[in-house]
Amino acid sequence: MxxxxxxxxxxxxxxxxxxxxxxxxxxxxxxxxxxxxxxxxxxxxxxxxxxxxxxxxxxxxxxxxxxxxxxxxxxxxxxxxxxxxxxxxxxxxxxxxxxxxxxxxxxxxxxxxxxxxxxxxxxxxxxxxxxxxxxxxxxxxxxxxxxxFRWSNTGFILNHLGLFMALLSGILGAGDVQRITIDTYEGKPNWIAKDIQNNPVELPFAFYLKDFLIEEYNPKLALVDNTSGSLVHNDGKNLYLITPKQQYNFNEFEVVIDEYLPSSGRVLNKYVSVNEVGSPPSAKLTIKDLVKDTIITGWVSSGSFRSPYESLKISDDYSIVMTIPEAKKFSSDIDILTKEGERISTVLEVNKPFLFNGWKIYQLSYDDRMGKWSNLSVLELVKDPWLPAIYVGIFMMITGALYLFWIGNKITKK
Known part of the structure; x- marks a missing residue:
């Protein structure tokens, strides 16, 4: 059958x-x-x-x-x-x-x-x-x-309800996220920001920039092809940090940094240390041609918005130049002025926002052309009123996961 x-x-x-x-x-x-x-x-x-x-x-x-x-x-x-x-x-x-x-x-x-x-x-x-x-x-x-509902379902409910809340809050809250920027100049209060479409947005408080500070890395040296203007690679590297008394080898050239001036000005045939707005860095170099056995001494400077850059020609084919110093850290010392007459002082740094009245205030940028002499600081303000609901949802998911882990551990022991 x-x-x-x-x-x-x-x-x-x-x-x-x-x-x-x-x-x-x-x-x-x-x-x-x-x-x-x-x-x-x-x-x-x-x-x-x-x-x-x-x-x-x-x-x-x-x-x-x-x-x-x-x-x-x-x-x-x-x-x-x-x-x-x-x-x-x-x-x-x-x-x-x-x-x-x-x-x-x-x-x-x-x-x-x-x-x-x-x-x-x-x-x-x-x-x-x-x-x-x-x-x-x-x-x-x-x-x-x-x-x-049963108590054994608590972890399940927390996990699913938390995920539901976090996702839905993120989707529905996207339209309420405000992201604006405001230009602040040293010594001048400003309360008019701009949105993404560059429309003016009046704020209920003002910013007063007391000081804008930049810390810079030392500039770098580079070997440049005189014909093409491109940087010449040396064993996969083309930029060398300027450090006094440091020696580098560029192809057949031996370069020694005799002197480095962070802020300088041209006087006759050399640079001297000065402390004026727009004074660029400079360095005195000694270059030895290892093939021809000749020595050249001269100055290079990165220049600034008020001073031209200066390169040093070391042969018919190559010149040495100094790059513009890169910002290591920049910050704004500001006061927030409210309509009630309150003054809140804070220092804004990159990736270190300040929370005020539901706004996250970020240090965004500055006047690149002016560099460390910039008196402009650009701030970004972000407001997301749904963010607490997202955080609550995430916290519920974490709590639910911990609860399920605890219950599972008890069952395993039994």
Whole structure:
């Protein structure tokens, strides 16, 4: 007697939907997104600003709750709360994020990339719809576990609710992020900033720049081809830091730095130390041609906005030049003036922002042409009111992970 066939053949789209149906739904969403991208072009951005992002958040959460509470018998809702939908949405989002990492998110010369919006994935319809699918799965599963609450589900709820909060806050809060710059000059208060479109933005407080400071590295020496003007490489290196009494070998030339002046001025046939605005660095060099056995002595200077640079010709083919000193550190000593008459003093440095009234204030740049004599400091102000919600979501995920680790450790011991 033959064995009964225990394998049950299931037709496509027969309930419950599995991974194959989930794949087709996800693929259909991505194709729909690309069609929308083709027909709408760069107008596909769905950035919401306050208060519309708040309205959307409330309506979206209410709809998820209503969908699970009263429409959970519908196949689409049942599918969204099952593993195949979750796994498929995670895979699709991850794939699109990988595309975002591979294709530069700037204007492309490739017509296909521009048409499909692959170079602006954060506002791409396909990415947004796929992310919406993932968030809907995440939200419905979280609501399901909350409504069926048990203490053993605490870690699961914290992880999923934290991820839901962090992602949704990041998406909805993108429209409320303010990023502006303000030019501050020494001794002059300013409260008019500029946005990305260079439109003026009046601030409720002013900045007063007391002093702008720059620390610079010593300049460097380089050997230049007199014909092409390009730097000559010497064993893979073409720049050498200027240090008094230091000796370097440039090809067949032996170079000795006899003297270095950080701030100097030209007087007759030499440089002398001066302390004036725009006084460039200079160095006295002794160059020995090891092939011809000749010695040349002379000065080089990087120049500045008020003084021309000076190179030293050491042969018919080569000259030695001094590079412009690079900034090691620059900072702004500022006062923040409020309408109430309060004065807050702080020193801004690169990558060390100062938090004031919800704004993160960064040291951005200065007048490159003036260099260390710049009396201009450019500050950047960034405000993201949704950032605390993102941090709360991340904290919830970490707490949930620690809770699951603790519970798992207790089970293992038992």
């Amino acid at each position: 033959s064995e009964p066939n225990t394998l049950i053949q299931r037709n496509l789209w027969e309930t419950p939907w599995g991974y194959l149906e989930s794949f087709f739904i996800g693929l259909g969403i991505i194709i729909t997104g690309f069609f929308l991208e083709v027909f709408t072009g760069q107008t596909s951005s769905l950035t919401l600003t306050y208060p519309y992002n708040i309205y959307f958040l409330i309506i979206y959460i209410v709809l998820l709750y209503v969908a699970y509470k009263w429409f959970s018998s519908y196949q689409i809702i049942r599918w969204l709360t099952k593993v195949p939908a979750s796994i498929t949405s995670i895979v699709l989002v991850t794939t699109l994020v990988m595309v975002m990492g591979i294709i530069p998110q700037t204007t492309s010369d490739n017509a296909v990339i521009n048409t499909l919006g692959l170079n602006r994935m954060t506002t791409n319809w396909a990415f947004l719809l796929t992310l919406f699918l993932f968030l809907s799965c995440l939200g419905l599963i979280t609501i399901k576990r909350i409504l069926q």
